Amino acid sequence: MPALPLDEAGKYVAGAYVVFLVLIVVYVAIMAAKVQRIERELRELAGFAEQRNDEKEQRRVTADV
């Protein structure tokens, strides 16, 4: 099996390593999007809990009056 000259072999080697890099970057990007969604939902949930607490407090004050 004759070895390819460096200029020709280089593109194949670069191609293989770039494919690997792209695969990992895409995976990490998808995971980052998931983490962002979790963060957003957590913010929504915190807002929901605060709003519910405020409503409870308001009802208690109204009942006291």
Place this chain on the structure above:
Amino acid sequence: MYGKGLKTLSVATVAALAVALSLVFFYAPLDADQGFVQKIFYLHVPLSITSLAGFVVGGVFAIAHLRSGDRRWDAVSYVCIHLSVIFGVGVLITGSIWARASWGHWWVWDEPTLVSFLIVFLLYATYYPFRYAIEDPERQARYASVFAVTAGAFVPLNFLAVRLAQSLVHPRVFATTEGGLPGSMMLTFLACLLAIGLLWVTLVKLELTAKSASGQLKRLRRALDAPAPRGASRVAPEVSV
């Protein structure tokens, strides 16, 4: 729980990858037979070993799930298989690139190593439709675990069958009777194997951390009796603890 040590592991992985790549391009000598193209092996072979080992690890966690009934093991098994399938995509693409450079063909059908890996990959590609075809989460987890155990046992058997086939086409560069890798190449190969293995473990941990956070968020939502978020119909297993 799963996020513990993730930062350290990530730093170790990046360092290991940097060292491994430096060894590949600045330390390991050019192969006398294949020349520069052989550098693809430092990526392709560790990826395939990690991927196949990951499938077996997924099977081991599936056994833990079947024995204990704990859904966390099912989630770990799922993530191991998921990452191994992704690494498997890398194996097939980098292998095809090497085949094109060395053999002049992107794919060779009469080569047992290639075809057997494709069979294993396609087998695990059916894991997703098989899993998500079952709606009941308990049954889904149980059946998926049975699949993972059966397919996980198939992986080493397949590997042995290919080794026994003794193909003359696919190069054996690791521990063969004709002589293995020289010291500098072996060191580079082992560094690459360690780096890719660490990457796999880090990504498994990352995905489990995200799944765990998502599961806890769901529990919190239920506890607060909050409305479900938009587009929240996830079918992948959540980790509740």
